[in-house]
Amino acid sequence: MSGIESQHDDEIVIIGAGIIGTSIAAFLAEAGHQVLVIDRTGICEETSSGNAAALAFSDILPLASKGVLAKLPRWLADPLGPFTIRPSYLPKLAPWLYRFWLASGETAQANSLEAQAAMMRLAETEMLALMKRAGVLSMLREDGSLELYESEAELKAAQPGWDAREKAGIAFWHIRGKELAEYQPGLSPRFVVGSFVPDWKTVSDPRLLGQALWAFAERAGARFIKGEVKSLSTANGKTSIGLADGRTISADKLVIAAGAWSHQLAKQCGDAIPLETERGYNTTLPVDSFDLRRQLIFGGHGFVVTPLETGIRVGGAVELGGLSLPPNYARSEAMLKKAAMFLPGLKTTGGRQWMGYRPSLPDSLPAIGRAKGLPNVFYAFGHGHLGLTQSAATGRLIRDLVSGQTPAIDLAPFNPQRF
Template identity: 85%
Template structure:
């Protein structure tokens, strides 16, 4: 099969079989396009396999507006804190941090908030529809989320986030004291107030969902080959994808959805996109480790605890360290120790540690659009923490662009050339 694939022309080649690439393949295949997906490992095997399983449609505030800049100095002195930068990586990260600071301005925040709100509305509608079309509604959980605070002052500091949700007509309410136990028994008494979002959704397991959505795409005609992309180039109105083993794929249209590695491919087409890598860590414990009712969000500590079909997942936080530095699993261990304090009955033994690479842009918006000089090359990456959440919306938008239809939302804020 690999030899045959390398000898023929393909209508559309998608680089990346994470949740973004899978969703794009599903939308394009459903529309009757001939789609080939290429990935170095497999379907939903890398970063998309280990996320926190949230469909965070109410998470509309950009990262730069969540008080991160004020908290940053304190966090940076704690190598195991919610947000850290490997010291050796700081010089390389400096330009990204400058753009991140620029994105924290009032005007930039307002623009990002409007764009993110529109994206999330589309994301919810498209994801729920895709899940139904794929016949996997049983993998959707609608238990709401509980965001926990250790003081009224901590809640007050987070009030801009709740105000933004209220303006966007996102339902929520705050609960206090002993009432917290009605939403999650077994919490530490250190938590005095919580914000409950009733419409917050999670999935039973992100890897299993991704593979189920791929099965739907495959039934619609999408195909997959395994291969590591070495280089990409344009030639006579087509794009050439050269794999590390020597195979060459010829594509009429190319979609770059390779997550944290995507900017390296975009650079070969002349687009300099300031993508950085948020390295996220987690530990997945056995299913019976705790009677977890819904996703718990410990925003002051930068991590969440999620009930999955396959276990209890404790993870989050942000570490900027690029793609080459080795993992620091002490970060996963630190979150697990906090989870033991916050959930005193948690059995923290028998866990599996993991690290993944979140592709992050300074304004918290992905790039969705065409390459600068090549109308048949499309970019779909940089979703940060929201890849699963925004995957179906991205699939819809890329389908609109490829098919020559008016996109479902204004794509100007997501323009790859905006930087």
């Protein structure tokens, strides 16, 4: 197949149909714009399909923290740990790790936290409003989250993070003893204290939510075509998008929201953006595998267990290993083995393993803004493990930029050229 794809006048093309691209499409189509979305697979079929289903509006702490790189030898030594780096990938990762180290400084960390808190306030407002307009509030679960600790010392070590949340106005409380069993029956007695966040929300299934939001965007006029983008070029204020099958699409405005692959497209637009990939793993067990009341967070072990409409999802952790190395599903198995120890009644058979590519920038903030020197090209990527959480906020912000309106929050901390 070749030639020019038939289009509407003044159409905005979005590359990427994950939860970010889908949300952007919904906001733009609602506002009356002609919208075309391109993706190589389908709507929320890749990384957006397998996340932990959390609307983590209280998760404002950046991944980079003081002294974080002192842990590098331990990460390299434990290929199944909560945060690991493939040794073979370390040389390529070094420039990103240097920026990650810079982001862990006291001032940089404080700035990231402030920007993230503002983003999360907008994210909560916009996601709940979008779900209401789309008629999908039935997919929202408001059971709170429970983060679990094996000792008072472990909680004490985490207390600065809770102090930062309290300063940002996030409600939580610590629970102990018999009260833990009331919040989640069947926990191992090794957990002596938990932190409950009452306003933490999840969704019934992230893939199904994304597809429901797409249906809303489609009703507003958004269109989708399947295709793999290979090349971008700009001339006379338009962007030419070359697909692998030979088709060419001309965009009046272009939004790059292709997740972990976005930096490759941004490079063709003249921007070198240090995007890396947090490879996340999970196993989704049958629905009846455990009587799970809410999302459980095992922060010391780097994973969560989430009740979904479609199963019980055990997953998380971070593996920095790029896009081309093969999956290491031993990481999924290690988390599942731990989950069985932490929830002794958990049935671990019949599960589906998965790996996804979370797009991560060194300071844990996404890139939201215009391409350098190309006012009609916009970036919306780099949300790390917060893509679902921040998707509606990103849709609102891109709509603001495309429409020439003042963005709902200060976008300086999210400037794609900040590195």
